[in-house]
Amino acid sequence: MASQLMFRGSRFLLLVLVVASSTLMMDTTTAQLQYDFYNTTCPGVEDLVRAELLALFAADVTLPAGLLRLHFHDCFGAGCDAALLLKSHNGTAQRDADPNSTVRGYEAIEAVKAKVEEACPLVVSCADIMAMAARDAVNYTQGPAYAVETGRRDGNVSRKEDALRFLPPADGNVTVLTQYFAAQNLSYKDMVVLSAAHSIGVAHCPSFSNRLYNYTGAGDQDPSLDADYAKNLTAKCKPGNVATVQPLDPTTPSTFDLGYYNNVYNHRALLASDAALLNDSLSGAYVQLMTNASSVDVFFADFAVSMINMGRIGVRTGTDGEIRATCAIYVD
Structure with a gap:
């Protein structure tokens, strides 16, 4: 059973997520995500991520909302593969698209990633850290505690047109x-x-x-x-x-x-x-x-x-993608 989390001083709900396979649209890629993926390769990483985030949240009460949105925009842009974090010298990356112009939280993910790299170099993906951060952001603001599936790998392609095409409009019915x-x-x-x-x-x-x-x-x-x-x-x-x-x-x-x-x-x-x-x-x-x-x-x-479902969008697992030492690298 995946360990559950709770933030001190926050309201929490312990959830055991049992989702019938008939309700999921899973392919062979998403099926490779699992709870406690890093138990052997980077034990305690979720606690490490949570501890770093607690300090960041205490310093900036607006950050939890930013990290939740960051994860959403990454997943919808081209799959939950941290492609949103990639930079472009030519303004052609996802983060350069108008719908992402007010997205924030990049530096927080980078700071957490740096701490994780000190403990477990080139093991934990930026994409998984983003999923953990979104979960912890929800719980920190007195929302539910829930376990996240991990095992994502990072993508190395970021296209502005993906964000323009796939992110829902703010005025949509x-x-x-x-x-x-x-x-x-x-x-x-x-x-x-x-x-x-x-x-x-x-x-x-x-x-x-x-x-x-x-x-x-x-x-x-x-x-x-x-x-x-x-x-x-x-x-x-x-x-x-x-x-x-x-x-x-x-x-x-x-x-x-x-x-x-x-x-x-x-x-x-x-x-x-x-x-x-x-x-x-x-x-x-x-x-x-x-x-x-x-x-x-x-x-x-x-x-x-629904967050677990969203976290499965277009994930890269196995040998697909990479594990980056730094999340926000330039791709051109």
Whole structure:
């Protein structure tokens, strides 16, 4: 049984993840991921990663949301292979794409990787460290504790067009979002559940300004927005403001909880893609279910399973890919 984790002072849920094979779309590559992959080759590495992250989180309370997003953008870009961390002199790597322009957490992964290299040189992939970091970020912000599969290897190709093609848009409706998730072998439920990663973190004004000033192209406002919430947003995000950020969850912005779904239900979702969940009968039903505080354990269990599913996207294992000593190298 994979060891479970808990952060001191955080709310935690111990999850035993038993997922029926009939519910997974696994090929021979993803099947090679396993729990406790490094037990022999780098024993204690997950504890080492967690300890380093605790210090980083204490110094920067915004970092957990950044690392969760970093893992999501890497997996959707071209598979969970740390290709997002690669650099390009010519601006052609994934991290150079517009959807990744505000992604952060690169330095944190590099700092953790350096500590891991001191203990176990060229054994643990950057991709696995990213998966661990996302898991630890969720748990640190009082979300669920869950075990992650490891055994990923790092990719050495990073293409800007992959990020442009595969990352879901911030203004997509449920139909559009479902298509983007299905392209990654993720289910409709995975889409609804993983949207709640927006329980923590922020978004820049341009990500939602159309809802405030040009919803239909006629200089209007999204009528579904709660009036008081819209007034608050327009006061802070004037037209043309590109620097200001707003919390994705205005009620509990640093806590991974059901606040996200409560905000969606009460028309206080920041992004159009989040607000769209309420406009579909199936996703709307899940949103409504999650407005009940007693549903938190169900949500935590669902989120853990969906994160495991996402962590299998396009992984490299075995002899495919590499183990890099440094995550953010140049590829051209």
